[in-house]
Amino acid sequence: MKLKPTSEQIKQIERTMGVCRYVYNLFIAANRDNYRDGTRSYMSGYDFSKWLNNDYRNANPGKSWIWEVSSKAVKKAVMNEDTAYKSFMKGRAGFPKFKRRNGRPVSMYLPRNNAGDLKIERHRAKLPTLGWVRFKEYGYVPCDGQALSVTVTRRAGRYFASFVFETVKATQAQPAKSEGIGIDLGIKSFAVVSDGRKYPNINHTDRMRRLKKRLKREQRKFSRKLRHRKEVTAARKTRSNLDKQRLKVQRAYMRMSNKRRDYLKKAVHEITSIQPEFITIEDLDVSGMMKNRHLSRAISECELWYFRELLERKCAVYGIQLRIAERFYASSKTCSRCGHVKKDLKLSDREYICPECGLVMDRDMNAAINLRECVKYRTAGQAGRG
Numbered sequence: 001m002k003l004k005p006t007s008e009q010i011k012q013i014e015r016t017m018g019v020c021r022y023v024y025n026l027f028i029a030a031n032r033d034n035y036r037d038g039t040r041s042y043m044s045g046y047d048f049s050k051w052l053n054n055d056y057r058n059a060n061p062g063k064s065w066i067w068e069v070s071s072k073a074v075k076k077a078v079m080n081e082d083t084a085y086k087s088f089m090k091g092r093a094g095f096p097k098f099k100r101r102n103g104r105p106v107s108m109y110l111p112r113n114n115a116g117d118l119k120i121e122r123h124r125a126k127l128p129t130l131g132w133v134r135f136k137e138y139g140y141v142p143c144d145g146q147a148l149s150v151t152v153t154r155r156a157g158r159y160f161a162s163f164v165f166e167t168v169k170a171t172q173a174q175p176a177k178s179e180g181i182g183i184d185l186g187i188k189s190f191a192v193v194s195d196g197r198k199y200p201n202i203n204h205t206d207r208m209r210r211l212k213k214r215l216k217r218e219q220r221k222f223s224r225k226l227r228h229r230k231e232v233t234a235a236r237k238t239r240s241n242l243d244k245q246r247l248k249v250q251r252a253y254m255r256m257s258n259k260r261r262d263y264l265k266k267a268v269h270e271i272t273s274i275q276p277e278f279i280t281i282e283d284l285d286v287s288g289m290m291k292n293r294h295l296s297r298a299i300s301e302c303e304l305w306y307f308r309e310l311l312e313r314k315c316a317v318y319g320i321q322l323r324i325a326e327r328f329y330a331s332s333k334t335c336s337r338c339g340h341v342k343k344d345l346k347l348s349d350r351e352y353i354c355p356e357c358g359l360v361m362d363r364d365m366n367a368a369i370n371l372r373e374c375v376k377y378r379t380a381g382q383a384g385r386g
């Protein structure tokens, strides 16, 4: 949800994000020193908060601005680092990185403190510590739900809010309106549904190609300006030009990803609106490694996950069972009419031609039908992402 904060609210948001970054970095520095000393004793987020609010506060009277913003947001930043550091200790991730002033999107988390300080209306929302903030777009957030928390994110110089709602019990299982379906995800068509619907890969449209070109152009301009700045040192003006160009790159990127996401939203809406008894999809956890090695390149992983997440949410709303086919289910290689498994099916074969029964069918459609018929599956939410 895009926000339209006043300049006063922007100041408050930036101040809070700045403090979060400062405290986050302070926490990393403390743990890095501990780590370098070889003591390896790790200061937990809880201990750090205690130290910050007592020892540090007393020793640094000039830093009182730290306590002038939402303490909950600061606490969340500390706990994020706590998680990052723990996965480093377990060897799952690298040492947490310091956060810089520019670049990546920045978020801050504001939980509801009391019933009154987090409210949503059609065109505006009341956010903790910020007050009423107007929306730039309407209709995406339910006004009647009670939000638990909000995360405000700055991305490409713009502000967004995303709300977390109390989990509403899955709607009463309504009688399904149509039979179950299978969906095959691929490159040529992004999604092929067993009932005959096809969703082409949006990345292949002219509009997307144009947006991609624009992004490349802005990126080239950016690196040219970066080179220029290195040659002409200490010129303040080039710095601000560089920042402007960075924003342009980020906006071009955002326009592209918004376009993609809108498309996926629409597709999921259409697919689920017929309210089938169940929907079966492939297991995305293995798609990157196995059958879909080619797929992850053409459609980025995150788009697939985004699609799956949307689908999961919509299915919960409508009470549709979402089935995830078993990992080794050969949906592409099996004949959907006689069950013959064609071991030598190549990726370039656009048609499935069965040597046993003579079936000739579009490859993706064949896979979608197999997914519909698949009986070895788990249901979404049962085992998570694994």
Ligand SMILES: [Zn+2]
Residues within 6 Å of the ligand: 335, 336, 337, 338, 339, 340, 354, 355, 356, 357, 358, 359
């Ligand atoms: Zn066959």
